[in-house]
Amino acid sequence: MQPDAPEVAADALADRSGSWPVVGSEQAWQSDWIVALREDRVHRPDHVDDAHTRVVLEHPGAVVVLAVDDRERVACLRQYRHAGPGWFVELPAGVLDSDEPPLETAQRELREEVELAATDWRPLATLRPSVGISAETQHVFLARGLSHADRGDFELHAEEADMEVFWAPVEDMVEAVLDGRLTTSALVTAVLAYDALRRRDRA
Template sequence: MSWPVVSSRDLHRDGWVVALREDVITRPGHPDEFSRISLEHPGAVIVLAVDDAERVICLRQYRHTSGQEFVELPAGLRDAGEEPAVETAKRELQEEVELEAAHWQLLLSTYASAGISDEVHEIFLARGLSHAPRGDFEMRHEEAEMERFWVPMADLLEAVLEGRVRQGPLAQAVLAYAVLRQRGTLDAR
């Protein structure tokens, strides 16, 4: 159940991705008003692409907000209207690392930071990988500097558990994969 919104005002809105909004709200049954900042976001997909040798395709990418490079998985914004999340994931895998996958499984659907944003991450497992040229997609800005590399799943899991890899969606994907594999509930492809 949503709490009552007394008023709302845009602090920023663009035609690309997001809006930053200030809402004045009340708790149900209480007259006291208070404000909260909300980041409207279309959501994102993240792809854990695992080859037959149990290696994961990773990217090293600079992120301006944190001023750091991160080890990440292929990912992208849900910016294509009503396109199903798996189709966005397929497009991002091809554009970012020139791969396609024969088998797809949704691992997780999580809120990125529910205290400030409505951004949802749809995290997919991609198996049955093969080369797929990116076509006319042009890598620009930070993407133009991304380094692509393969990491054994066991090594990536250790890096997450030891805190050497701290990017949230990658950690969630790797941990979900490990748990589902242990349970025997991963698609057997």
């Protein structure tokens, strides 16, 4: 880092959308389950002789819900994840349906996974977990005003069928994140973002 590198203004602290020129693209692999791999040949603007291949993990996006009750406890679940591998403490979450707004997906996932409904919803964060390879966007919501909601005819299956559901105080979760005992990126971001809002009286 150069000591004379410029300091940007506060309102300039934002990601920018856009794309370098793509000169070729092909589907490298297609899964029956959510994701696919795409290979693109791209080059820097005005550098057509510098084309290079980048692999993109296509993903429809997801929602994550930090559900906090009136005792400042968070609705959590512990679930087996084969890629981990291991059992991870997570928040209610799910993949976006193509025709469903993120908020509706979040409300549905909260009901299906932990049998809760909420009267107060607000966006908490937007995550791009690995922009070097993945196109996934995660929409993180804060849910308050919780009450029981039956999941209806939805049936848990695979890893969900064995997940453990429990409550954890926000303060305990913050400490577990800072100690490195909780590691999933969406949970870490949601917990620390909520804690930051509380400290600014904005929660």
